[in-house]
Every structure is written in structure tokens, then in C-alpha cells.
Amino acid sequence: MLSREDNELMTCIGPGTPAGALLRRYWQPIAAATELTDEKPIMTLRILGEDLVLYKGTDGSYGLVAEQCAHRFASLSYGRVEGNCIRCPYHGWKYDAEGHCVEMPAEPNVTAFADKVVQTAYPVRHLGGMLFAYMGPAPAPALPKWDVLAWRHGRRWIRKFAVLNCNWLQCMENSVDPSHLYWLHGSSAHLAKVMDHYDEQHDFITFDYGIMKRRTTAAAKPGGRPMIDQHPLLFPNILRHVATAKGSRARRHNLQCRIPVDDTHTQIYIVNFQPDSAVVTAPDAEVPMEHFNFRDDTGRFRMDQVPAQDAMAWETQGAVMDRTRERLGAADRGIVTYRRLLKQQIELVQAGGTPLGVVAAEAEKPIIELEVINERIGLERPEKVRGAA
Ligand code: FES
Numbered sequence: 001m002l003s004r005e006d007n008e009l010m011t012c013i014g015p016g017t018p019a020g021a022l023l024r025r026y027w028q029p030i031a032a033a034t035e036l037t038d039e040k041p042i043m044t045l046r047i048l049g050e051d052l053v054l055y056k057g058t059d060g061s062y063g064l065v066a067e068q069c070a071h072r073f074a075s076l077s078y079g080r081v082e083g084n085c086i087r088c089p090y091h092g093w094k095y096d097a098e099g100h101c102v103e104m105p106a107e108p109n110v111t112a113f114a115d116k117v118v119q120t121a122y123p124v125r126h127l128g129g130m131l132f133a134y135m136g137p138a139p140a141p142a143l144p145k146w147d148v149l150a151w152r153h154g155r156r157w158i159r160k161f162a163v164l165n166c167n168w169l170q171c172m173e174n175s176v177d178p179s180h181l182y183w184l185h186g187s188s189a190h191l192a193k194v195m196d197h198y199d200e201q202h203d204f205i206t207f208d209y210g211i212m213k214r215r216t217t218a219a220a221k222p223g224g225r226p227m228i229d230q231h232p233l234l235f236p237n238i239l240r241h242v243a244t245a246k247g248s249r250a251r252r253h254n255l256q257c258r259i260p261v262d263d264t265h266t267q268i269y270i271v272n273f274q275p276d277s278a279v280v281t282a283p284d285a286e287v288p289m290e291h292f293n294f295r296d297d298t299g300r301f302r303m304d305q306v307p308a309q310d311a312m313a314w315e316t317q318g319a320v321m322d323r324t325r326e327r328l329g330a331a332d333r334g335i336v337t338y339r340r341l342l343k344q345q346i347e348l349v350q351a352g353g354t355p356l357g358v359v360a361a362e363a364e365k366p367i368i369e370l371e372v373i374n375e376r377i378g379l380e381r382p383e384k385v386r387g388a389a
């Protein structure tokens with residue numbers, strides 16, 4: 001149970017909020033690179049409660065600026081791109097990707113005036129088929145090269161989900177809530193086939209990039225050794241997971257990114273990577289994207305699909321779950337661990353500190369391999385994928 005104040009502290013993410021300030025210290029995945037094309041180089045986005053326009057310049061660079069023009073607030077989403085700039089459709093003011101106004105066609109004294117105009121703008125980077133934005137104070141930190149984004153030998157693709165009508169924290173609490181697996185995913189999760197009763201132990205270990213969640217379950221066969229399933233919550237809003245593809249033994253590593261749109265909506269992208277020594281996908285390559293709807297034609301959640309099962313649980317908790325009335329039990333220890341870490345990191349940022357996992361750009365690692373284990377699908381230790389970047 002949380003106090004009303006703490007619930008607000010952890011869920012409100014707009015500009016000027018404490019949790020918003022924390023989330024803005026991390027590069028946020030905002031779109032798949034393939035969502036912008038030469039024919040459609042501009043898209044609108046709402047991220048962390050801010051209305052923004054993402055564009056791909058005619059020179060191939062990316063820009064992310066406030067949607068409303070600084071002059072008289074027309075939407076830049078109807079503008080046009082020129083080089084690395086975007087030009088407003090109303091009076092033609094032109095902005096570069098850093099938010100400088102570089103042209104004011106109807107103004108006689110541009111030099112004096114343009115310096116006074118600031119269009120909010122954020123840096124954008126491309127990695128593993130996703131575009132990442134940094135919306136925090138300068139300087140931007142290192143963009144973490146998670147293994148799923150940076151591995152080369154295999155196939156990578158992205159799945160974009162329908163926007164969830166709930167707060168981001170509900171999705172993240174689920175990532176440290178392993179006891180839901182039997183019940184919510186009982187008909188489709190691999191464990192349901194081999195387990196006839198609930199028997200598992202959970203550990204939540206805080207490490208350099210978040211919380212490592214370890215589930216130890218009974219042996220697959222009598223007399224066998226207990227099985228470990230371990231994967232991390234990458235603080236603050238990503239889950240790194242691995243599973244087998246349906247009807248196959250091929251492993252799919254994935255990065256589940258839960259991006260707060262605003263306080264009551266969340267956009268999820270999952271980046272998948274299936275190792276395959278015969279295929280090369282460069283970390284800077286654009287990759288295919290598919291869409292996924294949580295609901296069927298009648299508006300009900302598609303309860304035969306794992307992502308829709310989770311979405312059902314998250315949305316039905318309420319737009320922003322009222323945690324003052326919940327009843328946490330012993331099995332909810334992971335949720336308590338995550339909330340403690342979240343509150344501590346919010347306070348750390350308020351006090352001027354650098355939050356967990358954020359490192360200076362100069363300290364950027366070529367790749368971050370995560371200790372993912374899933375013995376039930378034969379992944380006994382981190383998979384060595386040859387030729388990693
Ligand atoms: S509103 Fe954009 S140039 Fe006038």
C-alpha cells in the first residue's frame with residue numbers, strides 16, 4: 001500500500017514532476033526508424049506528457065521538436081523538412097534539430113530576433129531499429145547498447161503495440177511480479193505444461209542496470225535439479241526477456257520498452273532478436289515492424305495472446321491504479337523492491353545525483369550483455385552470440 005503522495009510521486013511523469021525528471025535522465029525509445037520514410041518524414045508523438053514532432057531530414061538525420069511553433073503555435077506536424085531542419089507551415093519559420101530558428105522569411109531583422117526564439121528540441125539516436133530521444137538536462141549520457149539492440153548475428157524486428165490506456169508504472173510492477181505467470185498466462189505459458197502446483201522461489205537482486213529477477217522452480221522431472229529463469233528489469237522502464245518462438249525451439253530475446261505517453265497512457269515497443277549464424281543485422285540497420293492490437297473486434301482483450309493478457313491486467317487496474325487501497329502479500333516482494341528503488345532514485349535526482357545505470361557519454365560501452373538464463377528452454381547461461389558489436 002502506498003500513501004496518496006507516494007502514488008502520485010511515482011506515477012506522474014509530466015514536465016516538472018519528480019518521476020518525470022528521473023525518466024528524462026534516460027534515453028527513451030520513441031519510435032521505430034521505419035515509421036519515418038521519405039514519403040512520410042514527419043510524425044507526431046506524445047512522450048512524457050509533451051506533444052512533439054519527430055522528423056527525418058532530407059539529409060537522413062533526425063530531429064525531435066515541440067509540436068507547436070514558437071511563433072504563433074501552429075503544428076509543425078504539417079510543416080516540411082529541409083536538410084536537417086523543419087519549416088513551419090504557417091509563416092515559414094525554420095528550425096534546426098537543436099531548436100534554433102534559422103529562418104524567419106517575413107522578418108526584416110532576423111539576426112536580432114531569431115536568437116530570442118527557442119523551440120524545444122531533443123537529441124535523437126538510432127540503434128537496433130529504434131529511435132531514442134534524450135529529454136533531460138545536457139549533457140546527454142551514453143546510449144546503452146543493450147545486447148538485443150547491438151547483436152549482429154541473427155534477425156531483429158520490432159513489434160509496436162496499441163497504446164495502453166493506463167499509467168506506465170502498472171506495466172513495470174508486472175515485470176517484478178512473477179507469481180502472476182501461472183494464473184494470467186496459465187493457458188499459454190510454457191510452465192503450465194509441466195507444473196501441476198505452485199512451487200517456486202523468487203529473488204530480486206539490484207545490480208548496475210536495474211533489478212535481476214530470478215525464479216527457481218521445481219525440476220522438470222522427478223529427481224532433477226531445480227530450474228532457474230532469470231532476466232532483468234532494466235531500470236526504469238524496460239524488461240529484458242527471452243522465450244521460445246511458438247511451435248519452435250528457436251529462442252527470441254526481447255527488450256520490452258514501456259514508454260509513458262502521459263500519466264494515463266503507455267506505448268509499448270518490443271525489439272526482438274533471434275540468433276542465427278546465417279543472418280547479419282547491423283545495429284544501425286532499420287528493421288521490420290509489425291503491429292499488435294490487444295483487443296478483438298468486440299473491444300474485449302484477446303485472452304489467447306500473452307501480451308493481451310498482461311494488457312488486460314494493467315488496464316483493468318485503473319487508468320492510474322489507486323495504490324492506497326491495495327493489499328500486498330508476501331508474493332509481492334518484487335513490487336516493493338522496485339518501488340523502493342524508484343523512490344530512492346527519484347530522491348537522488350532531486351538531490352542532484354546521477355540515477356542508476358546512467359553513465360557519461362565517454363563511458364559508452366560497445367555492448368551490454370545481460371545475464372539472461374532460462375533453463376526450461378535450455379538457456380543455461382548468457383548466450384554467446386558470435387560477432388557481437
Ligand atoms: S506559427 Fe509558425 S511561423 Fe508562424
Ligand SMILES: [Fe+2]
Pocket residue numbers: 174180181184185310
Ligand atoms: Fe505477464
